[in-house]
Structure formats: structure tokens, C-alpha cells
Amino acid sequence: MTKLNSGTIENLINNFIYRYNINNILLAISGGQDSIYLIKILEKLKKKLHYKHLQLSYIYIDHQWKNNSKKQIKHIINYTKLINAKIIIYQIHKITLSEDECRKYRYNIILQHAIKYQFKLIITGHNSTDKVETCMQNLVKGSGIESLNNLAMKSKIFQKIFILRPLLKLDRTTVYWCCKKLYLPIWSDSTNYFYKIQRNRIRQELMPYIKQYLHKNIENNIQFLINSYHYQNEYIKQNVIKLYLKSKHNERTAINYKKINKQNFILQIKTIQLFCFHNLQIYLETQKIIKVIKKLNNRSINASTIVSHSNFNFFIHNNWLYISIKT
CATH class of the missing domain: 1.20.59.20 (Chorismate Mutase Domain, subunit A)
Incomplete structure (x- = not known):
């Protein structure tokens, strides 16, 4: 398990805010454990450091893949109301199971929202396990070396708008146990078990098979490979x-x-x-x-x-x- 805690994540975000003079943050949430954990960290950080002018806002993109999409939205709204937070919800009416297409829609909506309302920082809940899965997806597609490490900790995506992924040093299991420790209301996302989505096949079948029969430390090895490719690509x-x-x-x-x-x-x-x-x-x-x-x-x-x-x-x-x- 990764030896990092919420204090480390807080320091990372705090240093970024201070370095780039950030006064408003847009957190892209999914309702899953990663985004719920980040909400907890950001709200704690705001109270702890007394950022008077720091504005936090949350954005959720509903792809309407599930029959219980409305229930998940209610869950997210109830939680944000509980902590007196603002949330914006967008719905994509064109239902599709293409992950690439949905990701493009999602990122475009989030970026356009950030531009319109002048957010300087977008935070997402990607963790190190997501990074490994993305690498595996790109390997399957035959992508070049530059695509194997496309989830950076921080990057500038549009003029003065930055994107930060503070959980990239934590794996999915660590985030889960952090949520359990803090008694956070995790929503179980049924779309994680849609095997028509390639990422789910990798997560639920390919990676467990490799761990069981080929190499139990496959995720660590891929992380090492990603870091190596990063320097080669640079x-x-x-x-x-x-x-x-x-x-x-x-x-x-x-x-x-x-x-x-x-x-x-x-x-x-x-x-x-x-x-x-x-x-x-x-x-x-x-x-x-x-x-x-x-x-x-x-x-x-x-x-x-x-x-x-x-x-x-x-x-x-x-x-x-x-x-x-x-x-």
C-alpha cells in the first residue's frame, strides 16, 4: 500500500495554490471513492488554512449509462448540500459506450465550463491504478511512447488554466481504505462492471489474471516502465x-x-x-x-x-x- 496520507495530498494542493496564486478550484467528480475523498481533503484544506478568497466548486458529468443515474445524482447532491458546497451537473443525452468518445465530451464540457466561469485550476480524481490501466489501454491500441504516460500530475491545458491530479501517488486500494477510515459515503458504480467498456475488461479480467499467473507486482513494474518512458520521451x-x-x-x-x-x-x-x-x-x-x-x-x-x-x-x-x- 502506498505510504501517503491526506496530509501529503493537502500539502501538494496547498503548494500548488500558493505557487500559481489560485483563487478558485473546479473539482471534476464522478461520485466514486476518488472524488469523494478529494472533496473531503479540499473542504478540510479550505477550513484549515482559512482561505478567505478560495472558491470551491464541483462539476459532475452524467453520461446516463445506468438506469439509476438519477439516484446517483441525488446521492451527490445530498452530499454536497451536507458540506454546503456548490455543484454543477451536466447531462450527455447522446448515450454511448465508447470510452474515448465520452472522455472527449467530458473533458470538453469541463474545460468550457472552466473557461466560462474563469476557474484557474481543475482537479481530477485519477489515481495510480488509473494510470496503469490507461497505459495498458494505449499499449493495446498500439499508441506511441508519448501516449503511455498521458496522465501527468500537473499540466497547463489552456492559457492560464491548470489541471492537477493529486491522487496519482495513491493506488485504488489505498484510496478505498482512506474513505473507509473517514466514513465517507462511497457510491458503488455499476458501470465499472460493463464489460463492453475496454477499461473494465482490463481492470476486472486482464490485470487480475496477470497478477495471478504471470507477475504479482505487475502494477509496480508498469509504473516503473511509465516513468522510464517519460524521460525517454522528454x-x-x-x-x-x-x-x-x-x-x-x-x-x-x-x-x-x-x-x-x-x-x-x-x-x-x-x-x-x-x-x-x-x-x-x-x-x-x-x-x-x-x-x-x-x-x-x-x-x-x-x-x-x-x-x-x-x-x-x-x-x-x-x-x-x-x-x-x-x-
Whole structure:
């Protein structure tokens, strides 16, 4: 069990508030043990440190997956009333079991709400077990190294809006026992047992199987792997930025592909992706980038336009790779 307590979490949040001069916090809750535990910590922190100008507000997104969704909402409202807290509830009327789609809806609603009401900090209840499960999901999807550690403790998501995940050092079992110790009203979420949701398959079947028959410390090993990949990814990012700055045109939307195609293959891919994102705010998929690189490495190439996309073309002139917007 992780050797951390509520005091450690309080200090982490308190230091963040002080460092970035936070005066309002939006906590995204699910009604589960993680968010209920965070509500307890935040309310305690506010009273303990006498933050006169600190505003706490809670937001809940109802996906309407369950027949008892209304009962869960009543449970959450009753609990927030008990502690005199404010809560905003949004309902998604398009019912779907696609976790990726629901996550996009959820994050978009939360971000738009934070922008509209000028919240500087969003806090979520992700724990270390969530981080491991997300890593496993991305491995199954064949995601790149940068996606294996996409749950950071803190990050800036929009201008002056930050997101903080203070429970990432705690696993799910630790959070559960903290809730039991504090007699918190945990709501049992039946959607955790919907096996049509991939994460639930990983949580309820895959991870227990690995622990039982392959390696009992699989979660610790994945955590170590995630940390290792984080530093590897940071190293790649730094070299990509350096290569991009050295190869980009000073005046035009172009990069010197002769400088790029001498580099490691992954640096070529990431540099052209950065080139596209920096100029078009488009994240081009790896397979499309590989197609461009193959064309660039073809010495017999003589056509100006080498790859065409829906809204733009890649074309070459001398040693330069250009982007041309379609009109």
C-alpha cells in the first residue's frame, strides 16, 4: 500500500495554490471513492488554512449509462448540500459506450465550463491504478511512447488554466481504505462492471489474471516502465525541437528535408509532425508522416507535389519541404 496520507495530498494542493496564486478550484467528480475523498481533503484544506478568497466548486458529468443515474445524482447532491458546497451537473443525452468518445465530451464540457466561469485550476480524481490501466489501454491500441504516460500530475491545458491530479501517488486500494477510515459515503458504480467498456475488461479480467499467473507486482513494474518512458520521451522531444529549429525556413512555411532525413527515423517523424502542428495546428498521424518520409528519401523523385491531403499538399523545391494550403 502506498505510504501517503491526506496530509501529503493537502500539502501538494496547498503548494500548488500558493505557487500559481489560485483563487478558485473546479473539482471534476464522478461520485466514486476518488472524488469523494478529494472533496473531503479540499473542504478540510479550505477550513484549515482559512482561505478567505478560495472558491470551491464541483462539476459532475452524467453520461446516463445506468438506469439509476438519477439516484446517483441525488446521492451527490445530498452530499454536497451536507458540506454546503456548490455543484454543477451536466447531462450527455447522446448515450454511448465508447470510452474515448465520452472522455472527449467530458473533458470538453469541463474545460468550457472552466473557461466560462474563469476557474484557474481543475482537479481530477485519477489515481495510480488509473494510470496503469490507461497505459495498458494505449499499449493495446498500439499508441506511441508519448501516449503511455498521458496522465501527468500537473499540466497547463489552456492559457492560464491548470489541471492537477493529486491522487496519482495513491493506488485504488489505498484510496478505498482512506474513505473507509473517514466514513465517507462511497457510491458503488455499476458501470465499472460493463464489460463492453475496454477499461473494465482490463481492470476486472486482464490485470487480475496477470497478477495471478504471470507477475504479482505487475502494477509496480508498469509504473516503473511509465516513468522510464517519460524521460525517454522528454529526451526525444528536446531533440525534435532542436532539429526543427535548425531546419525550418526563416521566412516561409518550410523545412530543410536534407537536414532531417540524415537523422534517426523517429526524429524525422516527430520533426515533420511538429512542423505540421506548429503551422497548421494539425496532428498528422504517424503512417501519413512515414509516407512523406519515403517520398523524400526517394532519390529519383522529380514531382513538386509529393503527398496530397484533404486541406493541404506537401511539395518540395530544392532542399525544402513546403506546405501548400488548398484553395
